[in-house]
Amino acid sequence: xxxxxxxxxxxxxxxxxxxxxxxxxxxxxxxxxxxxxxxxxxxxxxxxxxxxxxxxxxxxxxxxxxxxxxxxxxxxxxxxxxxxxxxxxxxxxxxxxxxxxxxxxxxxxxxxxxxxxxxxxxxxxxxxxxxxxxxxxxxxxxxxxxxxxxxxxxxxxxxxxxxxxxxxxxxxxxxxxxxxxxxxxxxxxxxxxxxxxxxxxxxxxxxxxxxxxxxxxxxxxxxxxxxxxxxxxxxxxxxxxxxxxxxxxxxxxxxxxxxxxxxxxxxxxxxxxxxxxxxxxxxxxxxxxxxxxxxxxxxxxxxxxxxxxxxxxxxxxxxxxxxxxxxxxxxxxxxxxxxxxxxxxxxxxxxxxxxxxxxxxxxxxxxxxxxxxxxxxxxxxxxxxxxxxxxxxxxxxxxxxxxxxxxxxxxxxxxxxxxxxxxxxxxxxxxxxxxxxxxxxxxxxxxxxxxxxxxxxxxxxxxx
Amino acid sequence: xxxxxxxxxxxxxxxxxxxxxxxxxxxxxxxxxxxxxxxxxxxxxxxxxxxxxxxxxxxxxxxxxxxxxxxxxxxxxxxxxxxxxxxxxx
Numbered sequence: 001x002x003x004x005x006x007x008x009x010x011x012x013x014x015x016x017x018x019x020x021x022x023x024x025x026x027x028x029x030x031x032x033x034x035x036x037x038x039x040x041x042x043x044x045x046x047x048x049x050x051x052x053x054x055x056x057x058x059x060x061x062x063x064x065x066x067x068x069x070x071x072x073x074x075x076x077x078x079x080x081x082x083x084x085x086x087x088x089x090x091x092x093x094x095x096x097x098x099x100x101x102x103x104x105x106x107x108x109x110x111x112x113x114x115x116x117x118x119x120x121x122x123x124x125x126x127x128x129x130x131x132x133x134x135x136x137x138x139x140x141x142x143x144x145x146x147x148x149x150x151x152x153x154x155x156x157x158x159x160x161x162x163x164x165x166x167x168x169x170x171x172x173x174x175x176x177x178x179x180x181x182x183x184x185x186x187x188x189x190x191x192x193x194x195x196x197x198x199x200x201x202x203x204x205x206x207x208x209x210x211x212x213x214x215x216x217x218x219x220x221x222x223x224x225x226x227x228x229x230x231x232x233x234x235x236x237x238x239x240x241x242x243x244x245x246x247x248x249x250x251x252x253x254x255x256x257x258x259x260x261x262x263x264x265x266x267x268x269x270x271x272x273x274x275x276x277x278x279x280x281x282x283x284x285x286x287x288x289x290x291x292x293x294x295x296x297x298x299x300x301x302x303x304x305x306x307x308x309x310x311x312x313x314x315x316x317x318x319x320x321x322x323x324x325x326x327x328x329x330x331x332x333x334x335x336x337x338x339x340x341x342x343x344x345x346x347x348x349x350x351x352x353x354x355x356x357x358x359x360x361x362x363x364x365x366x367x368x369x370x371x372x373x374x375x376x377x378x379x380x381x382x383x384x385x386x387x388x389x390x391x392x393x394x395x396x397x398x399x400x401x402x403x404x405x406x407x408x409x410x411x412x413x414x415x416x417x418x419x420x421x422x423x424x425x426x427x428x429x430x431x432x433x434x435x436x437x438x439x440x441x442x443x444x445x446x447x448x449x450x451x452x453x454x455x456x457x458x459x460x461x462x463x464x
Numbered sequence: 465x466x467x468x469x470x471x472x473x474x475x476x477x478x479x480x481x482x483x484x485x486x487x488x489x490x491x492x493x494x495x496x497x498x499x500x501x502x503x504x505x506x507x508x509x510x511x512x513x514x515x516x517x518x519x520x521x522x523x524x525x526x527x528x529x530x531x532x533x534x535x536x537x538x539x540x541x542x543x544x545x546x547x548x549x550x551x552x553x554x
Contacts, residue, residue: 022503023480029496030487042499046506053509058517064524065515068531075532091497098504101530105510108526112519120467219497226507231470233510239470240477241503247481248500252493343490350493368490 007055014052015237021045022241026248032363049237087354088211088347089146095218096139102225103132107192109232115183122182124231126175130195131225134168137199139218142211145203146347152208160205167198206267208312209389211347213256213267220249252349259343259369261395261405288424291442293454296418299442301459303380303416305336307372309409310352311345313386313421317448323385324359326452329459338365340372340382340409342390373410382414386421386448392433403431417441420451 028038144150227242394401514527
């Protein structure tokens with residue numbers, strides 16, 4: 001993007017405006033009131049950026065651009081209309097596509113420019129391609145795990161970390177060699193293909209409970225590879241968009257890690273829940289109290305304050321609309337109902353918020369962990385729908401527990417605890433939850449959607 | 465564009481991103497991710513240039529595929545953002 005002035009100035013101004021819109025769109029995302037403006041700003045910025053690029057004087061062939069865009073949109077429209085519960089895997093999938101796009105462009109740029117590529121240019125190009133291709137396969141793997149096409153449990157074997165790091169090291173060494181000897185064309189495919197494998201191996205040992213962190217991390221990688229591409233094609237717009245995306249993904253991963261009291265390295269190399277599966281065999285029989293929908297409805301109707309704790313189970317059962325009906329009928333009876341959202345509930349950051357918002361539950365009824373934890377002792381009923389590890393009191397008390405130290409929702413401090421669960425089988429991480437054996441805990445066995453529906457019916461029956 | 469200019473832009477954008485995103489409420493983390501994901505789709509700009517300039521057969525083909533991927537990503541994200549911005553409705 002050098003050469004002639006004229007058009008070029010206009011294009012640069014358009015890019016400038018687009019960049020400003022991108023920053024504004026993120027700024028407006030900070031509050032629900034302005035979030036919609038944020039989305040518009042982002043969309044307008046995107047349209048401007050593409051229009052500006054089409055003005056580029058070097059572009060001689062519009063036909064194929066149009067054809068490619070039409071094909072791309074053709075695939076995008078039906079996939080974009082999937083249900084909200086599929087959001088985590090859809091997000092992972094789009095990370096994959098973004099990274100794919102970046103990798104392809106990087107590859108094309110390499111073969112266009114080689115052999116005279118200055119060292120700095122070559123190093124960003126290597127970064128672009130390595131990050132791009134590992135994000136591509138890594139995100140595909142994450143999407144596969146979330147869609148349950150692939151097993152969700154961590155897959156581990158001996159020496160896994162050494163194999164993974166070794167692969168990455170080979171790719172980096174190839175990159176460094178290319179920087180020093182930009183003419184060695186035959187090395188480039190190595191640098192593209194090896195990270196593809198690394199991406200697959202990187203996600204294999206990661207379990208579903210760690211998905212929020214991993215998706216954020218992949219988001220960050222996708223952004224950084226886009227920024228690297230900005231350096232390669234010398235586009236400030238891309239550098240800015242990539243930097244924003246990269247820092248966003250980074251912040252989200254840090255938030256997710258904090259919410260689980262784990263470090264990055266632990267998430268990436270820890271293979272959560274593997275150890276426990278072996279140790280769980282020797283546990284003694286403990287008794288649980290179960291209740292029917294009728295009994296549960298009676299207790300809920302008599303309560304003054306109810307806190308509902310949603311988790312991934314609610315998403316799987318698609319129970320959010322039934323939960324909304326429950327919220328309505330309890331509110332009508334004068335019960336104060338709130339929702340306690342753990343930062344890592346679900347499979348991606350903010351997953352529960354989106355689901356509940358989709359069911360039109362007012363967002364001021366959704367409370368974050370730190371805000372609501374102090375209120376549990378004054379809560380009559382804590383109703384847990386499909387959440388497990390984020391409510392496990394062992395995280396506070398049992399030093400031997402793998403989740404010890406993880407901040408949890410203090411549901412065990414409520415006067416009565418109700419847990420809607422399919423069976424007594426331990427949760428995703430394979431960790432037993434002592435909450436279920438407490439005297440004040442009532443287990444409501446069944447499908448989340450069906451059971452909430454049952455409670456709603458009972459509540460309606462009582463009022464007539 | 466000088467490389468150092470690029471680094472300045474990257475540094476400044478990184479800090480702005482950090483400060484702005486730090487304030488985003490957890491309520492909106494999913495839409496935020498959709499949005500930054502869409503910003504990422506701006507990579508299609510580079511792909512469009514590749515296809516349009518048609519410098520070599522290989523770059524053309526790779527660029528063509530990249531525009532498809534990018535075009536897909538943009539459409540998908542636009543639709544998704546439209547839906548996931550629903551928390552804005554009180």
